[in-house]
Every structure is written in C-alpha cells, then in structure tokens.
Amino acid sequence: MDENGFEIGMIGLGVMGRNLVLNIADHGFSVVGYDKDPSRVKALQNEATGEKIRGEEKIDEFIGRLRKPRAVMMLVPAGAPVDSVIRDILPYLEPGDLLIDGGNSFYKDTVLRAKTLAEKNIDYLGVGISGGERGARYGPSMMPGGRREAYERVRPIFEKVAAHVNGDPCVTYLGPGAAGHYVKMVHNGLEYGLMQLIAESYDLMKRGLGMSDEEMQSIYSTWNQTELNSFLIEITANIFNAIDERTGKRLIDEILDEAKQKGTGKWTSQEALDLQVPAPTIDVAVGMRDLSVFKKIREEASRSLQGPSPVYQGDRQEFLEHLKNALYASMIIVFAQGMALLRTASNAYGYNLDLRAIASIWRGGCIIRAGVLEHIREAYRSKPELANLLLDSKLGHQDVVRSQGDLRAIVIAAAEMGIPAPGFMTSLAYFDGLRSAILPANLIQAQRDYFGAHTYERVDEKGVFHTEWAPVKG
Numbered sequence: 001m002d003e004n005g006f007e008i009g010m011i012g013l014g015v016m017g018r019n020l021v022l023n024i025a026d027h028g029f030s031v032v033g034y035d036k037d038p039s040r041v042k043a044l045q046n047e048a049t050g051e052k053i054r055g056e057e058k059i060d061e062f063i064g065r066l067r068k069p070r071a072v073m074m075l076v077p078a079g080a081p082v083d084s085v086i087r088d089i090l091p092y093l094e095p096g097d098l099l100i101d102g103g104n105s106f107y108k109d110t111v112l113r114a115k116t117l118a119e120k121n122i123d124y125l126g127v128g129i130s131g132g133e134r135g136a137r138y139g140p141s142m143m144p145g146g147r148r149e150a151y152e153r154v155r156p157i158f159e160k161v162a163a164h165v166n167g168d169p170c171v172t173y174l175g176p177g178a179a180g181h182y183v184k185m186v187h188n189g190l191e192y193g194l195m196q197l198i199a200e201s202y203d204l205m206k207r208g209l210g211m212s213d214e215e216m217q218s219i220y221s222t223w224n225q226t227e228l229n230s231f232l233i234e235i236t237a238n239i240f241n242a243i244d245e246r247t248g249k250r251l252i253d254e255i256l257d258e259a260k261q262k263g264t265g266k267w268t269s270q271e272a273l274d275l276q277v278p279a280p281t282i283d284v285a286v287g288m289r290d291l292s293v294f295k296k297i298r299e300e301a302s303r304s305l306q307g308p309s310p311v312y313q314g315d316r317q318e319f320l321e322h323l324k325n326a327l328y329a330s331m332i333i334v335f336a337q338g339m340a341l342l343r344t345a346s347n348a349y350g351y352n353l354d355l356r357a358i359a360s361i362w363r364g365g366c367i368i369r370a371g372v373l374e375h376i377r378e379a380y381r382s383k384p385e386l387a388n389l390l391l392d393s394k395l396g397h398q399d400v401v402r403s404q405g406d407l408r409a410i411v412i413a414a415a416e417m418g419i420p421a422p423g424f425m426t427s428l429a430y431f432d433g434l435r436s437a438i439l440p441a442n443l444i445q446a447q448r449d450y451f452g453a454h455t456y457e458r459v460d461e462k463g464v465f466h467t468e469w470a471p472v473k474g
C-alpha cells in the first residue's frame with residue numbers, strides 16, 4: 001500500500017472473499033479485508049505475504065485504511081447479509097465512494113440497493129462472480145453491472161484478476177443497473193440446465209446400460225475431448241474417480257440423491273415466465289431438483305407404480321453415440337433459451353446487452369465454460385441481432401439439425417425404458433416448437449373464446465373476433 005491507503009477493500013473473508021483478496025494482491029494491487037469473524041481475518045493474515053494485504057477486525061479501522069474515494073467489495077451470502085453489511089458500512093461511506101456486491105444477489109435487490117445508495121451519491125456495482133473457490137483464487141469470470149464510470153474505477157483490477165482466454169479477460173462492462181447480477185442469474189439457470197442434462201446422461205448409462213462408475217468415468221473423459229468439452233463434463237469425469245475415505249467405495253454412490261439449491265436457477269425460470277420467454281430445459285432442471293427431494297415418496301412409489309424395464313435392449317455403442325450427440329444438441333438448445341431470455345431482458349430493462357461479449361466472458365473461469373461458447377460468440381459476432389441461436393448456420397442448421405436424430409433416439413429410448421429424461425425431452429420439444437410454423441395454439445384460442453369470450457385473432461383479417469360457440473349440453 002502507498003501513503004494514500006489501500007486500493008480496494010473486501011468485506012467477507014469466507015473462502016471466496018479470502019481467495020479473491022489473495023488473487024487481487026497477486027496482481028500487484030493493495031487490498032484490505034474485513035470480517036466480523038476474527039478467525040477469518042486471522043486466516044487471511046496467515047496466508048498473506050508482503051505489504052499488499054492487510055486484515056482488519058474493526059470496521060472503522062478497515063475504512064480508515066482505504067484510499068479515497070473508496071472502493072469496497074462485499075462477498076457475503078445473498079439476501080439479508082448484504083443488507084446488514086450495507087447498514088454497517090454506510091455510516092462510514094462518503095459521496096463518491098463505490099460499493100460492490102460480488103455475491104449472487106437477486107437482481108431486483110440490486111436495483112433497490114443501488115437506488116438507496118445513489119441518493120447518498122455512493123456508486124453501487126452488482127458483479128456476478130463465477131468459478132467457485134478456485135476461480136476466485138486464480139481467475140473467475142466476472143459480470144459487472146452499474147454505472148460505466150464506476151466500473152472504470154475498478155476495471156484495471158478486475159481485468160487482471162479475472163480468468164483469461166487467448167489473452168482476453170473474462171470480464172467486461174455489461175450494462176447499467178442490475179445487468180451484471182441479471183446475467184449471473186441466467187448463467188446459473190444455464191448451469192442448472194447443463195447439470196440436469198449431464199445427470200440424465202448418467203442415469204441413462206447407469207440404469208439403461210448398467211455401466212460401472214469406472215466405465216462412465218472413461219466415457220465422460222473421452223467426451224471432454226470432443227465438442228462437449230466443458231468444465232462440467234470435466235468435473236463429472238473426475239467425480240467418478242473419487243473414492244470415499246469412509247467406505248473405500250466410489251464416493252458418487254455414497255452421496256444421497258437429493259439435490260439442493262440456493263435459488264438462482266429458480267429465479268431464472270421465474271424471470272423467463274415473467275418475461276414470457278420459454279426456457280423449458282431450465283424449468284425442468286429446477287423441477288427435477290425439487291422432485292429429487294421427495295425421496296420418501298419416490299421410494300414408496302417405486303414399489304407400487306410399475307413401469308417398463310429400464311434396461312436398454314439395442315446396440316450399446318450406437319446408444320452411447322446417440323447420447324453424446326444428444327447431449328451436445330441439448331447443450332446448444334439450453335444456451336439458445338438462456339440467450340433468448342437475455343435478449344428480451346436487455347430490451348425490457350434497458351441493459352443494452354452485448355450477447356457476443358457475454359459469450360466471450362463465459363469462455364473461461366465460470367462454471368458453464370465450454371468449447372461451444374466459442375461458436376456462440378462467433379454466431380453473435382457475425383449476426384449481433386440473431387433472434388435465436390438455433391437460427392445460426394453452424395449451431396442450429398448444422399449441429400442441432402444434424403444431431404436431432406440422436407436426440408430423438410435418446411428421448412424415445414428414455415420413454416421406453418421409463419427413465420426420466422425431461423431435460424432431453426424438453427430440449428427436443430423446444431427445438432420442434434421453434435421450427436413449427438404452425439402450432440396448435442389456434443385450438444387454445446378457440447377454447448379460451450368458447451368458455452370465456454376471450455376473443456381470438458384470424459389468419460385472414462386483422463382485429464379481434466368472438467364467436468357464439470355451440471352451447472354445452474352437460
């Protein structure tokens with residue numbers, strides 16, 4: 001630190017906060033950390049080397065060490081803890097200071113907090129940070145939103161600490177207000193969708209083909225060398241290698257099949273419903289996590305509700321080839337849903353999002369990083385206004401159209417075996433829905449008009465129409 005004080009402060013020295021502090025200091029910036037819990041401050045002091053890092057146990061001393069105008073980042077759990085930190089720190093902040101929320105806050109909360117602070121001339125940035133503990137330490141993907149001038153103040157730090165892909169930092173200014181937290185929310189919705197698809201592929205191999213953990217490890221690791229290359233496939237392969245210290249068995253089989261969640265995927269679905277942008281693969285991903293928690297009922301139903309034998313009868317090699325291609329096609333389809341939601345939100349909230357830039361910063365550091373993002377980025381580079389990713393010549397016309405046979409084969413096989421694969425099924429239905437110039441919504445309109453005089457539009461004339469339908473007998 002120089003005589004003017006530390007360049008940035010960090011409130012919240014849990015693993016994420018501490019790792020980000022270490023990462024910031026590694027890049028030559030001075031950073032002071034604060035946490036209410038003195039043991040966390042000590043943990044930081046223990047890991048810190050050199051002059052660039054300092055930990056403080058008292059908030060006034062922490063504030064006193066910062067260079068003015070101050071830049072303070074919070075890395076605390078979303079929700080009430082963020083408001084509590086804001087309450088604690090506000091008396092010490094002055095006009096011109098900048099407060100940054102680096103957690104997974106709900107974007108509407110960010111809007112309100114930014115408004116409250118703006119009244120005191122304090123800037124507020126909502127920054128989605130992805131990549132978990134390792135990402136925070138060695139390079140996350142960062143999704144900042146707020147006033148551009150405020151971002152410019154911390155840009156040199158963010159560009160250094162973020163992950164880099166081919167020399168480009170995985171961070172860029174995304175838009176005003178809560179744009180950053182919004183994009184992070186959709187990132188997490190995509191994370192849920194991709195995880196659900198991978199989980200279904202696991203179920204189909206495990207139950208359908210009776211494959212061992214070892215065999216599946218090898219499949220995922222082979223897939224990771226193909227167009228499926230991604231962080232989530234890579235960690236999936238590694239998971240099948242892990243041995244449980246307690247039992248000496250594969251750890252995966254000792255983990256209870258009840259998926260938890262902190263809400264970001266659900267928010268994405270709720271947002272998609274509010275903005276009326278279909279995101280069915282994300283919806284079912286949330287729903288299947290919910291269903292997994294009904295373990296007792298599932299156990300009871302498994303004894304009483306009979307279904308077909310979940311054993312695949314056809315050619316195993318062919319099935320695995322279908323599965324790999326179905327996963328790739330579905331991956332593109334779920335990205336198409338997420339990007340379409342971002343496009344609509346951008347218009348609805350005035351974010352002016354650059355979808356190419358978003359695909360760029362998701363190529364490294366974050367949980368959904370994947371080879372396919374290079375193609376998604378290219379799709380928006382060649383056509384910034386692309387209405388849906390599936391209309392891109394490579395991703396839609398070439399890749400998904402070519403793999404649709406595989407996706408259909410997997411959906412059919414899953415239905416025949418009675419293995420739930422709603423991620424694959426809804427991805428296929430989204431694709432088929434999108435490529436249907438004619439959908440049966442005319443019947444829905446007729447029914448609405450029949451029972452509620454809700455009116456309908458016609459194919460041959462503008463305006464709204466109502467019919468006196470035949471009276472119902474019953």
Ligand code: 6PG
Nearest residue numbers: 130131132188261262263264367
């Ligand atoms: C990330 C992750 C991270 C967090 C998830 C977990 O981008 O680094 O998304 O933010 O681990 O939010 O979410 P659930 O607990 O809801 O699965």
